[in-house]
Amino acid sequence: MSQFDYRQFINKTVEWFQCSRGLAIFAACAKLIRDYDFADGGFFLYQRRLVRDPFHHPMEIFFPWGSLQEEHAWIQQVIDDQDFLRDREVWRKLSDRELFDHQVLLTHATISVWPLISEEQTIGAIVLVRNRQQENDRPYLEVDHLGSMIAYQVTSAINSLLARRRLELAKEDLEQQVKEQTLLEAKLRKVQEFQVLLSRANEAIAQAQDEHTLLQEICDLAITYTHISLCWVAKPEDSGWVKSLVHSGQGGFLKGLRVSVDGQKFEGSGAVGTAWRLEEPVFFNSIATSRAMAPWRERLAQYAFKSSAALPIRRDDNVWGILTFYHHEENAFDEELQHILKDLAQDIGFGLDRIDLVRQERQAHEFNQILLNNVRAGVLVVRYPSRVVEKVNEKLLTIIGIKHEEMIENHPIRKIFFDEKVFHQIGGLSNMILNTGEGQQSDVLYHTEDGQKRYFDLSGHRWDKGDGMWRIIWTIVDVTDRFYYEENIRNLNRQKTILLDNTLAGISVIRYPERVIIEANQRYAELVGYHEAKDVIGHSVVMIYPNVEQAQRMATLAEQVLEDGHGKLRDLILKMPDGMKKYVDVAGELLEKSQDHTLILWTSIDVTERRVLMKKLEKEALYDLITGLPNRRYFEHYMEDVFADFAQRKSLCALIVIDLDGFKTVNDTYGHLMGDQVLRIVGGRLRQALDKEDFIARLGGDEFILVIRSEKEKSEMEAMLYRLGQAVQIPIVLGRGQTAKVGLSAGICYAHDEITNFKQLVRLADQAMYHSKGQKFDRKNFWTIAQG
Template identity: 30%
Template sequence: MSPFSSFFAVVYQAFNAIKKPASAVMGYGLPVLVVAICATAVEFDEYQHVVAKINEAARRDSQVYANLIMERLDTRFTELDMALAALRGSENRLDPPLSPQVEMSLRHYLLSRPAYSTFNVLGADGESIQWSTSDQKKTRDEPLRDFSPVPKMPYHFLGPVHYSETLGTVVLSMRVREKDSGSAGYFLGSPYRISRFLDEQELPPDYRNRDFTVIDTRSGQSLTQLLHMQGQVHPPLSARQEMVVLAPVPGYPFVVQTPVSSSRVWHTYTQQAPARWSAEVLLLVLLLLFSEFLIRRRDHEQMAHLRRLTAFNTFMAQASQCASQANDEAGLLQEICDMAIRYTHFKIALIARPDEAQWFQMLAMSGARAYLDNIAISARADLPEGQGTIGQVWRTGLPLFNVSFSKNATLAPWKERALRLGLRSNTALPIYRDGKVWAVFSVYHEKVDIFDDQLQILLKEVCINISMGLDRIYSQQLRAALLDNSLVGILLVKNRVVQMNNSYATYMLGLEPDALVGKPTEIIYAERSEFDRITEGYEQIAQNRTVRVTGVRLARSDGQMLIVDFSGVKLSDLQNDISVWTLEDVTSREVARRLYHALVNTADAVLLATNENEMCSRACQDLVRDTLFHAVWIGRVSELGQLEVLAHAGEGTEGIEQINTCLDGYCSLSPPLVVTRAWREKDVVYSNDELAEQADSPCFEFIRTNNWRAVLSAPIRRDGQIWAIMTFASPQMQVFDESSIALCKRVTSLLGHALDKLDVNRRIEGLQEQEAARARHDVLTGLPNRLALTEYLPQALARAQRQATSVAVGLIDLDGFKLVNDTYGHEAGDRLLQQLGQSLQARLRQTDYVARLGGDEFVVVFEGLTTAQAVEQVEVVLTTLHASVEKPFPVTADETATVGMTLGVALYPQDGLDAEYLLKRADKAMYHAKQNKKTREKWWFLAKDLAEEAPDAPLP
């Protein structure tokens, strides 16, 4: 059973108990998940702590036993050394055969050492027995090759562990060799009983309850197991599935192995767990209670927000309907303010506009009027009364949302009055008319920070609807004024023959005042189908006495088309069939309709365009589509009066540069062309009959060929300056009136604003690119920094994988750089790093890469290496690269300094596949080269030559 199973059971039950919607499940589930993760981490850490503590105790006990074994072996070898010294002759040499006196001395020594059951004197070959305390049944002992020297005592040897038939037990063979400066001396050997070797009785009582196992690391044999088996040698036993700690016997090829029972770990862990588990369950309960509180509060806030949004949406819908139907400006503004109070529960709603003295006057207001009594609000920026939200919005044309009167210092003149009436926040939004700020709409609320993003969007939509309603009312008023004051043509007709007409009728048709009298009306229509339309009107006039036929196309004497609305009234003289017809010129209406259509198309064009050429070309193409213009172009006029065309569309514009052949300068033509006058005067210039005005001009033939009768040129301003001129050309005269001129201005203004926005976007993109480059380059050396390297290196490895090539990653550390800083100062060190960075970059190949990690560490990357010859290719490059530090660096005006370089190199894919792992391998190789600086042959070291280790990343 897992130590955390009980805790996860509680968590599982808690999740099963939750039966709420998805949002509630998220609210409860997140705290439970957090507690589960934290508790799991705590319990895991505590369990590991118990494991480490028990393992440490076992390791300590094992080491005590290992040290006891070491002392026994050391004592045994010391006694053998003493025996060897006692057996030497007067010439300090042991020569066979042993004399009786030496044998007697040896036997006396052995009697004083009862632990030596057997004692052999061996020859120089380490195998032939020269003398032994046991019966001489064999003349040769175990071969010397089976013995291994003790590292700390080269004249001491340990033999294999085996079963001795003479002694009837498992023994460890031990030998010492005679120390002699000449040829090899003799050996003294004696077996060591394993039972004494492994005796645990000398250990403290607390240590004897351990299940120690002594392993011979030379063969992997368990000495403890061999002792129990008494001669039956088996392979090493496999470790049981539990924790084991090891303690080496210092100086000897033995290790003490002690198992740690998992039940003991679990018992220790569970003794300390209940207190923690109680705290974790308590924390879970507290978090669930806190989550319940947060969910309830959030639900309450969401319901309040939903009600507020519903009210605002109702307000916006009502305001939109009111703006689309209102016919009176004052009534529209007052109704908007009343609806703001009625639907959204604002405390105050007002619409104000500054007078000539720049003091705001209320056009409409509703709500707590006491706040507005004798209030002073200015549009001037130099007055305190002009620093409020209304004044700022008037000047900037941007909405402003004040979250709190208490926190906004600019509202100090009105703060006390607002707080006294319970006003805590307000907003002001611009109302536009004809593209300019015309008034300011402001509302006040009793709560702070009430205007969230959704409410801001709704209020902006309301102001857009108000602006559209005002524009609609203004358009209606303008049309009414034009109709009331416009002149119309009048025809008195009998039997479809003109009996009388006013002068304006013939003027409209381009005829002499009496040219129509006595003529059939059929001659004024552009097509037979238009004449038939009026014939149907005669049938209606016979029944209803009045008729109106709109959009009738007439033909002027100069060939141009005139569009009029006919209104007919039958006179009371039924016998003579006489009727009166009024002709209302509506050509401008058609022009306006088509211009509005072009304006919408132009807006779409500038929004979709991504550069100025595309923007200008689309605008020109849209302006000649379904309009009265058959040519539109954008250009500049040089100081010599030559035309430079930037974009064009329509008839005759393909060869428009030919006009330069008849232009020598601004003053060469009298009068000058419309485009040159607009460029010079920096304003809109037009001619409703450019062909007649240029009758004596060298450009006359060009204008006549392209049929440019009416021409208008308007400047396009970019960043406040005239950037180009847009020219509109029409084959008809008298095209440009007040409405069409205003629409043309709006087209150029729209295009100018779009170009300004394009410039701003380009500047922003440029600044972003600069900031991105600055963030990826080292300030001191100008080299790529660590961030740039982390982005570049994975891409380089991906390229190498695709191309089946190798990449070398090298980590450079300077030798002696600290001495430069200590001797000459950090400024000198910085100067050296700058020079070194330039030198490294200059000596690298075009495909190579160098970056500074920080301090005196650099990284170089070599791409495009052949996998089979990668090492050789890298060495060639590194030989060239070392020239960067072979000459001293000037660090002051009259002093130089010298540094060296140490480099570690890791190869992809030979040393690893991961960028981070390759850098780690290169770092290890560099430090290896640093450690062997005095003996190394090269200033670099390859990671592949490092000692084998478990890789951190998969290798190929």
């Protein structure tokens, strides 16, 4: 800051006005006269007579230095630039009669005022007082009296102007605050939209079964819940050119679009290519000024896209694709939205990893299913070409006489089939299975470690685990007893020989067309609910089928055996004498066919346990494990049937989506086990509050969905909603003197002809629920009815 030269200021002021006689006064408005006293009022007076007084003595120059000790660089600049006369027309109003009303002053002096302005604030004024001359050309007023007279007038006028200026500034500040508040509210709405998008996307991720459906749903959610104009997922091909996997919004933009991830290509400069190469998000908040987006500027302008975002999607810790957004506003992606979109891209990567994990688990389940289907046989998994044993079941250990699986797992298969001849025999069968996919061989000789001979039936299925190496799942059945039976009765009739082929299964010989049992083993008698084989011989097989349908299935199989010589049937139902049912797999072999009679050998295996387990697995796939209510998958199947019926009979009233309020607090306070207990109790209360024909399912988390099938008037629907609310809000006893209480928010969508599918119904109800949840502190009811 330069040193202020007071003397230069005074001299330049007087020189500027070129007064023959007069008075120049500078008033510093920041510190005006206090109590109208010159001593400490922050006011200085400069007087100079350019002609001598009547006594021909020069006038004294004086001013109080203490009032100007604060240095102001702007004053020096004002003087140098001669800029202090700005807004002169405005300040003319302060001159003469409009400013000063002191009668003597108005009679004998002419007064002019000019402002000193800095940063749009008035901080001082130049006041010029010219004495009106007498005939003798002498001033009427002495300057010392004149200064005293105008001090109060100058101070009051400037204070009045400053007050008006403060009001103007206050008004401007208020208008600015309103403008900023409006912008803040718009920003908060946008952030809330993207937070809802993130929440809904995570729900989709939790339920996703395949990557294409997941990515498409993410794009659809972005268009539904935000003002995004286009959302698409890009993935480069081996050539480096990008293809669109899924999109939602203004998809016409993508037709014929050429984008590359190769930085050497002109089309590789954009957001997608840059994000792929840098493995980092790229945001362009002004496409029109971005050189990187120049190759597509005309196309972008055609669709009014002004901002873009490209975020890498990582899969198995590697960049797999690019999630891309376009917006019709500039500066659409501020720092907070960028964080949300980064979280979204990261969560999508987690979802893809989860899909991969589920796929691996499904493969493991398929493997376990194969084991399950052969629980009565030994199972052996061998990895090729190394021929290393990976897994065995307990039945195999029993068959080969080994106590612990550690003795053979991760060892070469030769440790089991150590006989050279048998080893090569199995090797030939392995090659056939690896080429064709399956194969089998009967009566394979096996020597136990203690020298005993055992005979096995082997069957194998090729299995691709997806790691580049083939496996064969071997099924081994100990047929030693069967083999020796065959040796003993080889010279007997053929029917006895085949009867003993499968001693581990129920075996019977049926004569047709009478369908009478003429031979059976003990296992068959047990299968059909009798103590001894003699109890079933001579009886018709019709007695063992529970209904006409099962009897017809067996009759159809018999016709196949008569025509082809053999046939199989799975999950045939048998009726026990006590009314119980069993499931069996049946295989038939034609023994003898003549005009008088025909004999068929039937082999039956009890698969009831397998059937029960399969039903359990099917139920777990359709029902929620915590509440026992139908899950999302069951709900979707159910709604497809409901909508088909609705199109014909209008048998659907409404759909209600419920989200529990305060459930997260319960989880955080009491733990997830107590949280699960709360979900079970709430689910039961909701079920009890509904009519019998209505439906309830748990979609996941703390969200339930109700399907109202019964027709209800408005008053009946409100009464039912009040019942639901009261049922949910009853405190829940958790034990040890602890209780929990939750509320609920609900969205309702009534079915009507304009709704063409249940997903549209769910979406409208879901949006209404979120509206209700957003208004839960000032709403009248806990529910909101969807519009449209």
